Amino acid sequence: MLCEKCKKKEATVMYKESINGHKSSYALCADCAAEIGAFDSTKKLISDPFENMNSLFGSLFGLAPYKKSTGVDVKRCNLCGASFNELAAEGMAGCPNCYSEFEDELSATIARIHGSSVHTGAAPAKYMEGREKKKQIEAVEKELHDAVAAEEYEKAATLRDKLRELKSDEGGMK
Amino acid sequence: MMWYELTGKDSDVVVSSRVRLARNLCDYPFGKRLDESGAKEIIEKVRSVFEGVGDYTFTDYSTLDPTVKSAEYERHKISREFAEAKTPTALIESDEKNLYIMLLEEDHIRIQSIMAGLSLNEAYASASSADTLIDSSLRIAYNEKLGYLTHCPTNLGTGMRASVMMFLPGITAAGGIRSLQNQLGKLGLTIRGMSGEGSASNGCLYQISNQVTLGNSECEILTKLTEICEKITEQERSLREKMKADESGRFTDRIMRSYGTMLYATLIDTSELVKLYADVRLGACLGIIDRVTPKTLDEILVRGMPNVITLENRGAVNANRRDRCRAEMVRYVLAGASEK
DSSP, X not given: OBOTTXXXXXXXXXEEEEETTEEEEEEEOHHHHHHTTTTOHHHHHHHXXXXXXXXXXXXXXXXXXXXXXXXXXXXXXXXXXXXXXXXXHHTSOSSTTHHHHTHHHHHHHHHHHHSOOSOOSOOOHXXXXXXXXXXXXXXXXXXXXXXXXXXXXXXXXXXXXXXXXXXXXXXXXX | OOGGGSOOTTTTTEEEEEEEEEEOBTTSOOGGGSOHHHHHHHHHHHHHHHTTSTTOEEEEGGGSOHHHHHHHHHTTSSOHXXXXXXXXXXXXXXXXXXXXXXXXXXXXXXXXXXXXXXXXXXXXXXXXXXXXXXXXXXXXXXXXXXXXXXSSGGGTBTOEEEEEEEEOHHHHHTTOHHHHHHHHHHTTEEEEETTSTTOSOSTTEXXXXXXXXXXXXXXXXXXXXXXXXXXXXXXXXXXXXXXXXXXXXXXXXXXHHHHHHHHHOSOOOHHHHHHHHHHHHHHHHTTXXXXXXXXXXXXXXXXXXXXXXXXXXXXXXXXXXXXXXXXXHHHHHHHHHHHO
């Protein structure tokens, strides 16, 4: 396996870090690992006096702490181009797409702000239709289950067709 | 009519109710990542939704006189951030529906409805009608788990901030604001003074609003806030009665002195107006002053704000002239009120 940073030399070190519960790991060659201070834990702690300031600001705004970039494989939002570090420093999302792009990184923080992380309120019309359909599907599934249990196979066959029809329409929603 | 020209429920304690919905378009970045052409596209898209619909008017805020913008903020139609924005912004409004739709405030679209008295459900219904209209033509950023997607994660979910502006001289005098703040915090609500934290000269006006926007439905948030405000109203009324029962006569004297100043002063600055407002509104609510209604005083307070004064009076070119115009306006409105 090639080093994930220089993509030239053979990876010999598995570098793992865990910052406030956020874990990441990279396969690196010895040179790249040394460059980012993987062998020297004290170097990382004192090398950037502003690192903790950034994490402080990030936390104040309710996002996960700023993570110093290792220069390896920085994920960017494909709509606005923001990295997670930028969002953490700003305390704001870069665009609507950031919420799906950085879903894992943001989920704990959102739960910390709001206490619950699932929306139960109003939705745009097309999602409301989707919710309605989901309810219908669940109801038919239950009926089908009951019909099979009661050995009413003719009724079960009709319900199965109805279910298939409902599910085929469902794919259109994004 | 503007909210302060109407009388709402529990207007002795509740000045106004406001509901704000944050909405964003799917394919555009937020804030500083949105370039000028993107901003103009968003403005154009939302503007076209309201074209030819009802009595909405469109104003390009990018080129508007700063005094006009600040006056609209002082009338509570728009936010301070929106009034002070240096980037392209626009407002779609309907005074008839008490609806103000800010384009490119913190979010792409912020629908705001403000009504007199305790009327959160009515304000929500009004904001929601504009939301439905926008949703029928534009792709709004939303996902099943997080609800409406907003620039700041603190607005995710319903994207709704409901707030009630309350007049609380009784609780303020009894030193109960801090304890109220603690209790509201436990319920996911916040309270803040109208002119900043810890300010004594805030006219006893406080804004109470929901803090959490994700996990509760709009209906749950509005019901909870309404119920809490009703309880605060009851408590406030009983504390006012205790103040009125003061046998030394000092309480009534203070109110009548403030009323006298309003009736006869020729120079009133903003901070004095705010203080007089609190005394005279309390006197009007308790029946100590019977010629003025709380609504009249709310109107005086809004019309007495510096930018509104400057806008409504050509001669109000400096602070001294504004103080003169303010005192004149107060006398004029009170004279009109006592004739009714």
